[in-house]
Amino acid sequence: MFVHVALQAARVADPDAKLYINDYNIEGTGAKSTVMTDPVKSLKLSRVPIDGIGVQDHLIIDEVPTYYSN
Numbered sequence: 001m002f003v004h005v006a007l008q009a010a011r012v013a014d015p016d017a018k019l020y021i022n023d024y025n026i027e028g029t030g031a032k033s034t035v036m037t038d039p040v041k042s043l044k045l046s047r048v049p050i051d052g053i054g055v056q057d058h059l060i061i062d063e064v065p066t067y068y069s070n
Contacts, residue, residue, distance in 0.1 A: 003039070004048045011049040022054035 007019050021040060026033040036053060043050050 004043060004046065007043070007048050007050055018051045019049055020052045020054040021050065022056065024056035026053070027055050027057050 003021070010017060010019055021036065023032075023036050026036050040050060040053055
C-alpha cells in the first residue's frame with residue numbers, strides 16, 4: 001500500500017500538518033465506509049501517521065439525510 005509511504009513522507013516534510021484520507025459517500029455505515037475505516041485502523045495500529053478521515057457530503061438545508069433518520 002503506497003498510502004503509508006505517502007503519509008510518512010508527508011509527516012517528515014511537515015511535522016505539524018494534519019494528515020487525512022478523504023472520500024465521499026462514506027458518511028453512513030456500509031461497505032464503502034468499512035472499506036475506508038478498516039485500512040485506517042490498520043495504518044494507526046502500524047503507527048503510520050494519520051489524523052483522521054475526511055468526509056465529503058452534499059446536504060440540503062432543513063432536511064435530514066435518510067441514513068440519519070432511522
